[in-house]
Every structure is written in structure tokens, then in C-alpha cells.
Amino acid sequence: MKFALTPEQAELATTVRSLLGKRGDARVATYDEALWQTLCEQIGVAGLGIPEEYGGAGFTFFESLVALEEVGRSLVPSPLLSSLVTSEALLAGGSEEARARLLPRLAAGEVGTFVEGADARDVLDGDLASVLVVASGDDLFEVDPAAAERTWTPTMDETIRLATVHCDPATANPIGDGGAARSRAALVGAVGVAALQTGLAARALDMTVAYSKERVQFGRPIGSFQALKHRMADLLVLVEMSRSASWAASYAVATHAPDAERLAHVAKAYCSDALARVAAETVQMHGGIAITWEHDAQLVFKRAHALGQLFGSAASHRALVEL
Known part of the structure; x- marks a missing residue:
């Protein structure tokens, strides 16, 4: 197969990679609005999966x-x-009126966030979003960002x-089915993080291989x-297995396949554990420079552990697979 x-x-992947490589800065604490708008205007990343009738590109x-x-x-x-989770939640549970009004805004690049409950912690981009969609009980609501209390959480x-x-x-605008939106958001969040x-993980492996060709010890590149060749080969296996799990789950969720939920749990569990291992080995094989603030290895390590908890830990997803 x-x-x-x-x-x-x-x-598409090559174009996004090229633009981010030229314009992106991994050392800023929040997203670059100009870069985000360029991604949305030139490539249409925010609207790739949004149907054309709602202002999107009509892909999947x-x-x-x-x-x-x-x-x-x-x-x-x-x-x-966060915007992708919000748009998919609206497509799954939003009314036709809400879709027609909110999805074009998301496709154009406005930041959206999906909130579970009236009091929610750890909401992705919750303090920055201009489109705020809330699932509370069985209902889905649109909330005016100015009417919500939003506080950044240091991480x-x-x-x-x-x-x-x-x-x-009680002061929000009901716009649809909270249960359907919540279910779709959970799946999209899990495979999105994967x-x-x-x-x-691919970036970390590339960094490690490149460094191993430059760092000289005992008169030879390390x-x-x-021993290091074997370790890097093991990392390559983890990266390729992660990509297979991620793509399989993404395709299943995109096509609403019967096994989509199971594959999403598998992908999030496997990719979380794999990235934790890849990040640890990246730090080890970069030696002392990896723990310095100036080197990207410390960013890989922090991001790996943060993503491991976002939209559920590996342990929680494994438990759902075993049910």
C-alpha cells in the first residue's frame, strides 16, 4: 500500500516550510501577526479545510x-x-447562520479559539482570539471577546x-450543538498536536544529524x-513511525472514517512519547550547548513537553485505546 x-x-508543505524558514522566528513569545497574515493571504492556511461557500479554499x-x-x-x-479546532467545531456543530458568519472570518485569518465550559483553563490562544466559540452543556455559543474575562497563563x-x-x-449567543462541536474539537485537537x-521531531533529528557532522572529537566528526549512528537511526525510526501514525489519523479524521477516534488516540499517544525521546536525545547529542538559552535544542525540549500535555497526555489517550 x-x-x-x-x-x-x-x-503545499514545501511552500509553507519555505515561508516559515525565511520569515519565522522561534524565539518570540507570541505569534507574528504579519507572518500569520502572509500565511493566510498568500497560502490560505487558515481556510484550507473550510468549504468555498464559507470563504475557504475547499480542500480537506x-x-x-x-x-x-x-x-x-x-x-x-x-x-x-486553535483556529483549525474552532473552524472544525463550527462545521460539526454550528448552525448554518453561524457558519456563514464566522467561518469567513476564520478563513481570512482572524484567530479563533474553542472553549469547553463557561470557566475554562488552558485555553489555546484564549487571550488573543477574536472569534470565541464556547461549548457549555449541550449548547454551542458565540461569546463576544470583550464580554469574557481572559487571562494569559504563563507556561x-x-x-x-x-x-x-x-x-x-446567559449573555452569549446560542449557535448550535455543543456536543457535536465538542467531540469534533477533541479529535481535531489530538491529531493536530500529533x-x-x-x-x-523531524526538525530535532535534522538538527542532531547536522551537528554530528560538524562537531569534531578525537580528530573525527562525532x-x-x-554508537551515535545507531542512536540517530533509532530516532529516524521514531520520526517515520510518528509521521505514519499522524497521517493515518489525520486522513481518518478528515474522511470521518469509522476508526477515526481510535487512530487519533493512537497518534497522540505514540507521537507524544516519540517526541519526548527525540527531544531528550537531541539535548544529549548536542552536548553542553543544548542547555544554553541561545541554542534551539532547549526550545525543542520545552515544546516537546508542552505538546505532550496539550489535548491530553499519552497515558490518557492510551487508556482510551484500551477501553
């Missing part, structure tokens, strides 16, 4: 995950995941922006030592 990107999907959810993997590789802060990895959000559903993790 051949499982690979189409030429168009591969071109899978193309959105292709772009998200490149965001993970770049280490650049981005609101793509170990400040490039992943979290916030506490409090709102009053895509970010896959991209970051990459020529057999």
Missing part, C-alpha cells in the same frame, strides 16, 4: 494538517491549531499561548562514531 502525499500536498482537513506539520517543524508560534514553553477564560452563557509533534 502506498501512503504518501500527493504532488499538490507536497508542494488533511491539507490543514500538512501545513500544521510544517508549523511544528519551524518552531514558530502560530494560532493555526514553560511560552510559544504555546494558553489562557484562563470565564464567560456567562502533526505538530511529527514536524518538531557522526562517524558507530
Whole structure:
């Protein structure tokens, strides 16, 4: 069975990677609005999976995950995941009126966030979003951001922006089915994080291989030592297995396959554990420079542990697979 990107999907990945490589900065605490607007205007990343009748590009959810993997590789802060979860929640549970009104705004680049409950912690981009969609009980609401109490939550990895959000559903605008939106958001969040993790693991391996060719010890590049070759080969296996798990889950969620939920749990569990291992080995094989503030290895380590908890830990997803 051949499982690979189409030429168009591969071109999308290359284009996103090129733009982020030229314009992205992994050392800023929040996303670059100018870069985000460029991604939205020139590539249309925010609207890839949004139907054309709602202002999107009319592709599928899978193309959105292709772009998200490149965001993970770049280490650049981005609101793509939070906006993607919000748009998919609206497509699953929002009324026709709400979709027609809110999805074009998300496709154009406004930042969206999906909130579970009237009092929620650790809401992704919750303090920055201009489109606030809340699932409370069985209902889905649109909340005016100005009417909500939103407080930034300091985190170990400040490039992943979290916030506490409090709102009053009694003053909000009901827009649909909260249960359907909540279920879809959970799946999209899990496979979205798996895509970010896959991209970051690939970036970490590339960094480690490049460093092993430059660092000389005992008169030889350390990459020529057999023990380190074996360790890097093991990392390559983890990266490729992560990509397979991520793509399988992304495709299943995109096509609403019967096994989509199970594959999403598998992908989030496997990719979380794999990235933790890859990040630890990246630090080890970069030696002393990896723990310095100036080197990207410490960013990989922080991001790996933050993503490991976002939208559920590996342990929690494994437990759901075993049920």
C-alpha cells in the first residue's frame, strides 16, 4: 500500500516550510501577526479545510494538517491549531447562520479559539482570539471577546499561548450543538498536536544529524562514531513511525472514517512519547550547548513537553485505546 502525499500536498508543505524558514522566528513569545497574515493571504492556511461557500479554499482537513506539520517543524508560534479546532467545531456543530458568519472570518485569518465550559483553563490562544466559540452543556455559543474575562497563563514553553477564560452563557449567543462541536474539537485537537509533534521531531533529528557532522572529537566528526549512528537511526525510526501514525489519523479524521477516534488516540499517544525521546536525545547529542538559552535544542525540549500535555497526555489517550 502506498501512503504518501500527493504532488499538490507536497508542494503545499514545501511552500509553507519555505515561508516559515525565511520569515519565522522561534524565539518570540507570541505569534507574528504579519507572518500569520502572509500565511493566510498568500497560502490560505487558515481556510484550507473550510468549504468555498464559507470563504475557504475547499480542500480537506488533511491539507490543514500538512501545513500544521510544517508549523511544528519551524518552531514558530502560530494560532493555526486553535483556529483549525474552532473552524472544525463550527462545521460539526454550528448552525448554518453561524457558519456563514464566522467561518469567513476564520478563513481570512482572524484567530479563533474553542472553549469547553463557561470557566475554562488552558485555553489555546484564549487571550488573543477574536472569534470565541464556547461549548457549555449541550449548547454551542458565540461569546463576544470583550464580554469574557481572559487571562494569559504563563507556561514553560511560552510559544504555546494558553489562557484562563470565564464567560456567562446567559449573555452569549446560542449557535448550535455543543456536543457535536465538542467531540469534533477533541479529535481535531489530538491529531493536530500529533502533526505538530511529527514536524518538531523531524526538525530535532535534522538538527542532531547536522551537528554530528560538524562537531569534531578525537580528530573525527562525532557522526562517524558507530554508537551515535545507531542512536540517530533509532530516532529516524521514531520520526517515520510518528509521521505514519499522524497521517493515518489525520486522513481518518478528515474522511470521518469509522476508526477515526481510535487512530487519533493512537497518534497522540505514540507521537507524544516519540517526541519526548527525540527531544531528550537531541539535548544529549548536542552536548553542553543544548542547555544554553541561545541554542534551539532547549526550545525543542520545552515544546516537546508542552505538546505532550496539550489535548491530553499519552497515558490518557492510551487508556482510551484500551477501553
